[in-house]
Amino acid sequence: MPTAIAVTSADMALPPQDERTLPAIVLQDVHRRPLEQALAEVQALLDQHGHLIVVSSLAAPAAERRLRTIRSLLESDRIALFRPALPPLALAVLARQLRQLASCDLGPGVLASAGRLLTHYLHAGAVLGSVARLDHVPVGLTAHAKSWMPGSRFGVVAHPEPQLVRIGPEAALAGPEFGTWLLVARGRLPGDWVTGTLAPSWRILGLRETPLPAESPAWWGTGRITEFCAYLPDLSILYQLVTSVRRTTCHWCGIDVIGDRCVFCSATAPVHEDDPRGRHRAPRQITPGHRMLTG
Known part of the structure; x- marks a missing residue:
């Protein structure tokens, strides 16, 4: 059976991107249910799938504590x-990309490691009616003052590099240098600037909409928001990115991984000064046409 990909809330389980995308397993209210019930659910998933990858938000520390307790009790x-x-x-998009890759011939360690690699290819941001309570992107005094003016709107990119502009005729945000689709989630703010200005400037290949995640207002510091994320939708491209990275075997638990740390047992690969394979390797770049660079 394929490795199970789980999320901690239903709104992180986006609709399938293609016919191969596996369904997400929703560990709904894992921290609110009785421990025995949650423990039995996770044990059943391990019995059925062998390995479990849980994608959760930094804004859900209670869910993480419960899952760490379960992992400790299962000694797994x-x-x-x-x-x-x-x-x-963006977190929901990443979880769906892992669900796409779970249908391929990737071992659980490689699949779990792929999450860290694929974050480099996401461009996540929002249009906000106020940046007064925005904590995840640096906000200057001028922008902070202007956020109190009626009708102000701000374009923000939180990942991969922070950007913030006040929306006006000349406002622009730097975007991906390769072809992407755009997922848009409208809150209590019109998304016309995203669809009419941002998408063409980023040369978006396609656009889809989805409901706003429940955690978005808290994350962005306001409910006057339209959130967006540019991403690679094609399974073939995702697979090429992951398989282009050299694999190693975890010296502790013995599974194949990519990168310098096993996501399952947290062991880091021993690095020898005379071994160039232990050095950090930058993410693979791709061209606007989704062709791999061979350099």
């Missing part, structure tokens, strides 16, 4: 907890 190194510092919509 087959549960990977992945909590990247991404906005809620």
Whole structure:
């Protein structure tokens, strides 16, 4: 059976991107249910799938504590907890990309490690009616003051590099240098600037909409928001990115991984000064046409 990909809330389980995308397993209210019930659910998933990858938000510390308790009680190194510092919509997109890859011939360690690699290819941001309570992107005094003016709107990119502009005729945000689709989640703010200005400037290949995640207002500091995320939708491209990275074997638990740390047992690869293979390797770049660079 394929490795199970789980999320901690239903709004992180986006609709399938294609016919191969596996359904997400929703560990709904895992921290609110009785421990015995949650423990039995996770044990059943391990019995059925062998390994479990849980994608959760940094804004859900209670869920993480419960999952760490479960992993400790089960004494299992087959549960990977992945909590990247991404906005809620981008986190849901990443979980879906892992669900796409779970249908391929990738081992659980490689699949779990792929999450860290794929974050480099997400461009996540929002249009906000106020940046007064925005904590995840640096806000200057001028922008902070202007956020109190009626009708002000701000374009913000939180990942991969922070950007903030006040929306006006000349406002622009730097975007991906390769072809992407755009997922848009409208809150209590019109999304016309995203669809009419941002998408063409980023040369978006396609656009889809989805409901705003429940955690988005808290993450962005306001309910007057339209959130967006540019992403790679094609399974073939995702697979090429992951398989282009050299694999190693975890010296502790013995599974194949990519990168310098096993996501399941948290062991880091021993690095020898005379071994160039232990050095950090930058993410693979791709061209606007989704062709791999061979350099």
